[in-house]
Amino acid sequence: MSSADFYREIILDYYRNPRNFGRMEKFDIDARDTNPLCGDEIDMQIRVGEGQKIEEIKFTGKGCAISQASASMLTELAKGKELKWVRSLTKEDIFKMLGNPDLGPSRVKCALLGMKVLKVGVYGYLGGHYEDTDMPNSP
Numbered sequence: 001m002s003s004a005d006f007y008r009e010i011i012l013d014y015y016r017n018p019r020n021f022g023r024m025e026k027f028d029i030d031a032r033d034t035n036p037l038c039g040d041e042i043d044m045q046i047r048v049g050e051g052q053k054i055e056e057i058k059f060t061g062k063g064c065a066i067s068q069a070s071a072s073m074l075t076e077l078a079k080g081k082e083l084k085w086v087r088s089l090t091k092e093d094i095f096k097m098l099g100n101p102d103l104g105p106s107r108v109k110c111a112l113l114g115m116k117v118l119k120v121g122v123y124g125y126l127g128g129h130y131e132d133t134d135m136p137n138s139p
C-alpha cells in the first residue's frame with residue numbers, strides 16, 4: 001500500500017467513524033461555517049478548561065469525506081492544547097495532518113473548513129476576529 005493509499009484509508013475511516021462527533025450541553029465556544037462552493041457545513045463546540053486549555057471539543061456537520069475527516073482529526077489534535085495554539089495553526093499543518101494529499105483548489109476549501117471554524121470560534125472567544133486569509137479564493 002502506498003502512503004497516499006494509506007492516508008486515503010485513514011481519511012475514509014475518520015469520515016465513516018468520526019471521532020469527537022456530537023454536541024455538548026455545556027460549552028464556552030460554538031462556531032460554525034459553510035463552504036460557499038457546496039453549502040457543506042461544520043459546527044464546533046469547545047469547553048475551555050484551566051490555563052485556557054481546550055478541555056473538550058466536538059463537532060457536527062455534513063459534507064464530503066475530506067471536510068468531515070479533517071474536522072474530526074483536528075478535534076483530536078486540538079484536545080488538551082492551549083487556545084493560543086489555534087492562532088499558530090496553519091493550512092500546512094492541516095495538509096500535513098491529512099498526509100499531504102494532492103488537492104485542487106476546491107478540495108483545499110474542503111480540507112480547511114474545520115480549521116476555519118476552529119479559528120473563528122477561538123479568535124472570537126479571545127476577543128479578536130479571524131481574517132480568512134488562509135482560504136484560497138476568499139471573497
Ligand code: FES
Nearest residue numbers: 038040064067110
Ligand atoms: Fe463540500 Fe467538500 S464538497 S466541503
